[in-house]
Amino acid sequence: MNKTKSPEILTRALFREREARKQAEKILEDKSMELYRLTQELKKANAKLKKQVDQKNSELKGVFQNLVDAYVLMDVFGNVIEMNSAAVELFGYDISIESLNVMNLIYKEDYEYAITSFRKLITDGIFSDYQARVYTKKKGVRTVHINASIIFDQKNKPIAAQGIVRDITEELRGKEVFEEQKKQLSVIVENSSLGIVLSQYKKIIQTNKAFQNLIGYSKEELEQKEVIDISVRDEYESSSAFFEKLHRGIIDDFSINRRFVKKDGSKFWAKTSIAAVRTADGVLRYQVALVEDITEQLEAEKQNKELLLSLEKSNQELKDYAHIVSHDLKSPLRSINALVNWIKEDYNKELEGTGLDNIALIENTLEKMENLISGILNYSSAGNKNNLDTQKLNLNEIITDITDTIFIPKHVTVSIKNKLPYIYGDRTRIQQLFQNIISNAVNYIDKEEGKVDIDYQDKDSYYVFSIKDNGVGIKKEYHEKIFKIFQSLSDNKNSTGIGLSIVKKILDLYEGDIWLESKSGVGTTFYISLKK
Amino acid sequence: MKTLSVLLIEDDMIETMKFNRVLNSLELKHKVTEATNGEEALKILKDKNRIPDLILLDLNMPKMNGKELLKILKDDPVLRYIPAIILSTSNNHQDIKECYEIGVAGYIMKPLKYEEYTQKIKNLLSYWSVSELIKG
Numbered sequence: 001m002n003k004t005k006s007p008e009i010l011t012r013a014l015f016r017e018r019e020a021r022k023q024a025e026k027i028l029e030d031k032s033m034e035l036y037r038l039t040q041e042l043k044k045a046n047a048k049l050k051k052q053v054d055q056k057n058s059e060l061k062g063v064f065q066n067l068v069d070a071y072v073l074m075d076v077f078g079n080v081i082e083m084n085s086a087a088v089e090l091f092g093y094d095i096s097i098e099s100l101n102v103m104n105l106i107y108k109e110d111y112e113y114a115i116t117s118f119r120k121l122i123t124d125g126i127f128s129d130y131q132a133r134v135y136t137k138k139k140g141v142r143t144v145h146i147n148a149s150i151i152f153d154q155k156n157k158p159i160a161a162q163g164i165v166r167d168i169t170e171e172l173r174g175k176e177v178f179e180e181q182k183k184q185l186s187v188i189v190e191n192s193s194l195g196i197v198l199s200q201y202k203k204i205i206q207t208n209k210a211f212q213n214l215i216g217y218s219k220e221e222l223e224q225k226e227v228i229d230i231s232v233r234d235e236y237e238s239s240s241a242f243f244e245k246l247h248r249g250i251i252d253d254f255s256i257n258r259r260f261v262k263k264d265g266s267k268f269w270a271k272t273s274i275a276a277v278r279t280a281d282g283v284l285r286y287q288v289a290l291v292e293d294i295t296e297q298l299e300a301e302k303q304n305k306e307l308l309l310s311l312e313k314s315n316q317e318l319k320d321y322a323h324i325v326s327h328d329l330k331s332p333l334r335s336i337n338a339l340v341n342w343i344k345e346d347y348n349k350e351l352e353g354t355g356l357d358n359i360a361l362i363e364n365t366l367e368k369m370e371n372l373i374s375g376i377l378n379y380s381s382a383g384n385k386n387n388l389d390t391q392k393l394n395l396n397e398i399i400t401d402i403t404d405t406i407f408i409p410k411h412v413t414v415s416i417k418n419k420l421p422y423i424y425g426d427r428t429r430i431q432q433l434f435q436n437i438i439s440n441a442v443n444y445i446d447k448e449e450g451k452v453d454i455d456y457q458d459k460d461s462y463y464v465f466s467i468k469d470n471g472v473g474i475k476k477e478y479h480e481k482i483f484k485i486f487q488s489l490s491d492n493k494n495s496t497g498i499g500l501s502i503v504k505k506i507l508d509l510y511e512g513d514i515w516l517e518s519k520s521g522v523g524t525t526f527y528i529s530l531k532k
Numbered sequence: 533m534k535t536l537s538v539l540l541i542e543d544d545m546i547e548t549m550k551f552n553r554v555l556n557s558l559e560l561k562h563k564v565t566e567a568t569n570g571e572e573a574l575k576i577l578k579d580k581n582r583i584p585d586l587i588l589l590d591l592n593m594p595k596m597n598g599k600e601l602l603k604i605l606k607d608d609p610v611l612r613y614i615p616a617i618i619l620s621t622s623n624n625h626q627d628i629k630e631c632y633e634i635g636v637a638g639y640i641m642k643p644l645k646y647e648e649y650t651q652k653i654k655n656l657l658s659y660w661s662v663s664e665l666i667k668g
Contacts, residue, residue, distance in 0.1 A: 327592060327621040334621075334644055335546040341646035342553070363645075370644045387626070428625070 070165035076122070076158055078102045090144075090167055092137025107133035107141055121161060125150045131168070142169045195270070195291035202226050205286065214270075214293055216263035232259045232267060242274070247284050252276050257294065268295045322380035326373045333366050333373075340366075375498030378432065379485065383505040388426045395420035395434075398427070399454060402435045412442050412450030420456055421463060423530055425510060433506045434467075436499035437526050441469035444524075462512075462531045470523040479516060533661045536562045537582075541573045541589040541601070542619070550646070551588075554653045562657060570596030574604065577611055583667075584614060586660050591620040591627065602634045613666040617656065 064071050070087035074080045080100040083091070093100045106114045110132040121127040130146040148163035189196055195211030197204060207215075207222045215222070215230055228236050235258045242254045253275040259267045270291045277286040340362050344351070351359070381387075396419060403414050423430070441452045453468045474482065485501040507514055510530060518524040542548050548566055555562060565584060567573035570593060576582065587605070591598035598618060605611045615637035620627065628639050640656065643649050 323622070323624065324592075330621050330644070331544060331547075334642055334649075335544070337644055338546060338550045338553075338646045338649070367644060 067164075070167070071162065072102070072165060073160055073162045074102055075160055078118075081160065087165060090136060090139075090142070090165065091134075092139065105134045105136075107135060109133070121148050121150060122158065125152070125158075142167050143172055144168060195289075195293070197222075197227075197289040197291060199227055199287050199289065200285070202228065211291055214262075214268065214291065215260055221263075230260050230262075232261060235259060243287075246274065246276050246287065249276075249278075249282055249284075260291070268293055269298050270294060319380060319384065322377055326377040329373050330370060333370050337363065337366050372498070375502070379498050379502050379505065382429060382432060382502045383509060385509065388429070388509070390424055390426055392422050393425055393427055393430055394422055395430075398431050398434060399438075402431060402438055406435065406439045406442065408442055409445075409450070411448060412445050412452065414438060414442065414452040415454070417453050417455040420454070420465075421458070423463065423532070425530075429506045429509065433503055433528070434465075436503045437467045437528070440499060441467055441471060441524070441526075444471040445469060446472050459529075462529050465528045465530065466525050467528075468523065468525040473520040473522055474516065474518040474524050475520055476518075479518070483514070533658070536585045536657065536661050537565070538562050538657075539565045539567065539573060539576065539584040539587045541567045541570065541587065541593070541598075543568050543590060543593045547590070547619075547642075550649060551653065554650050555657075557650070558654055560654075560657060562661075569593050570598075570601035570604075573601060577605075580610070583610070585665050587614050587616040588619055588656075589616060591618055591622060591631075599630060599634065602631065602636065606635045615660065615663075615665070 064082075064084045067084055067086055070090045071082075071084040072080055072087050073082040078101045080093075080095050080102060083093070083095060088094060091100075091105065103114075113132055114130075117127055117130050117132075126149045128147045130148065131143065132146075133141050133143050136142055145166045145168045146163045148161055150158045151160040151162060153159050189208045192208060192210055195214045196206075196208040197211055198206040204222050204225050204227060207219060212219055212222065217225070217230075222230075239256055239258060242251070242256065245251045246254070253273065255271065255273040257269060258272050259269055261267055271294045272292075273290045275288050275290075276284050277288055279285050340359055344356070344359050396416060399414075399416055399420065408414060438452060438454075442450070445452075447470050451468075451470050454465070455468070456463050456465045483500050483504045485498055503514060506512075507528065507530075512528060512530040514526060514528050516524055516526045540548060540551055542551070552564065554560075555564065565576060565582070567576055573587075573589070577584075589598050589601060593601075598620075602616060605614070605616060612635070616635075617638040617640060618631050618636050619640050619642055621642050622628075623641055631639055638656070640652055643652065
């Protein structure tokens with residue numbers, strides 16, 4: 001029966017075979033479809049990736065171009081491959097036109113340092129904080145700061161170097177200026193003869209040498225202290241009102257005389273000026289105190305005061321002395337005068353003509369002596385500012401008083417030309433002033449008819465008074481001399497040589513002046529200027 | 533004109549002589565008691581039976597000066613009524629003012645010339661001899 005397999009079996013086998021092929025074809029078709037789809041997707045992904053890379057590249061390019069700092073890319077021989085715009089701006093070269101090797105940019109004095117740094121870059125692959133000078137095309141020598149690194153290929157072979165370059169010339173210059181100013185300031189502060197203290201909330205922050213020397217503490221010791229530690233407690237509290245005002249912005253500075261306590265416990269007086277240092281919005285940040293040791297000054301002031309007192313005392317003593325001496329000197333003169341008079345009375349008959357003449361001479365001499373003593377007394381008190389009784393004075397009255405007091409011979413007329421003004425002064429002094437000049441004028445008249453004319457001129461802030469006589473006149477060479485004490489031009493018993501020196505002294509007191517015009521034999525005019 | 537009892541307080545002998553000579557030459561019968569300083573004067577004034585009508589005193593005297601003596605007199609309930617007249621060489625305004633403040637009855641400058649002195653003393657004594665006085 002095997003040979004005679006039934007056709008049904010064969011048909012079934014054929015059918016199975018057909019089915020299998022169909023299946024295989026379908027799988028094949030599906031796979032190829034999948035492959036196609038994958039290929040398509042891959043294509044898409046590739047395109048996307050390329051786009052992304054391009055984008056990144058351009059982004060990077062933008063970053064480099066827009067980098068504030070200069071960016072330089074070069075090959076291992078130093079030939080510049082790429083520069084960003086900042087680099088072009090800095091160095092001034094355009095590598096699309098001219099080739100550039102960085103070695104040519106190195107400032108000659110910095111060459112060695114540059115080479116060393118470059119070698120280090122090659123070996124380490126990175127080099128930071130390179131700082132040196134470079135030549136630029138347009139800006140001369142500039143100081144630059146560079147951070148550099150090496151770019152390696154896949155086989156770890158260096159192929160290029162890139163560097164970020166920053167021009168720090170201005171920065172350095174600014175820093176230098178700042179440092180210089182800081183140095184100058186600190187020179188001032190350190191060499192100041194004034195002590196300087198910077199404090200913050202009662203705490204000492206900084207002090208200068210002068211203050212350290214004054215107080216006896218070192219800088220470090222002071223920085224550990226508060227202001228109260230070097231203050232006298234009472235004074236510290238009494239000055240707190242000022243600090244309060246300073247804090248509240250009512251005042252910006254104040255000055256007080258206060259004491260400081262030294263390291264050794266002793267104290268010194270100091271003139272202390274405190275100023276507020278505020279923030280922009282007015283908050284008190286620091287207080288700066290300038291401290292000046294015034295111990296010596298106070299001591300000197302004290303001495304001056306004592307000196308002044310003793311001077312006043314000795315002035316007073318001198319005045320008293322002049323007073324007493326002149327009176328003591330006058331007493332014997334009075335006695336002699338009395339005794340001589342008694343001789344004259346008692347022995348009138350016995351005395352011959354010459355005897356009486358001699359007695360008259362003694363009396364004359366006594367009178368002159370008394371005038372001299374009175375003059376000295378007046379002179380010593382004329383310049384005394386302490387007993388000035390300043391009041392409004394009617395000069396016309398004063399002149400009348402004078403002409404009533406002094407002896408005026410019948411042939412002499414004293415007249416006031418224009419009504420004299422009122423002036424301010426001490427009555428006694430002003431009378432002495434005019435009396436001395438008028439009596440001089442009267443005394444030295446040698447004409448048959450004597451004239452003494454008193455007049456004045458108004459000169460805005462002062463008056464000029466004139467006393468004009470038709471007397472003997474004063475020679476030019478004596479015009480200065482007559483104002484000096486004891487310089488009398490005659491041996492007249494009334495002429496002591498003190499009168500005009502008293503005049504001068506009184507005028508000094510009132511800041512006035514005196515001068516004269518004179519013609520020998522014709523007369524003299526004295527001018528007196530007095531403030532209104 | 534009544535006769536005055538005068539206490540003259542003066543340390544200068546010649547001044548005292550001058551005063552007495554004036555009285556003699558003018559034939560004035562006033563009674564003069566002399567003291568050469570303040571202490572002596574006070575001693576004399578203690579005797580209440582011999583209280584003078586008039587006191588003439590010098591300002592510049594040794595020991596107690598004129599002003600000090602004056603103050604003592606003006607503090608005394610009895611002596612304060614005796615007119616006291618200063619005889620002085622000082623025309624210092626301050627001195628004169630001070631004396632009047634203490635309460636003097638007069639202030640006379642001693643002149644250089646004897647004739648002037650005579651005149652002043654004569655006038656002084658004639659004035660006080662016509663004045664009514666409080667007798668202690």
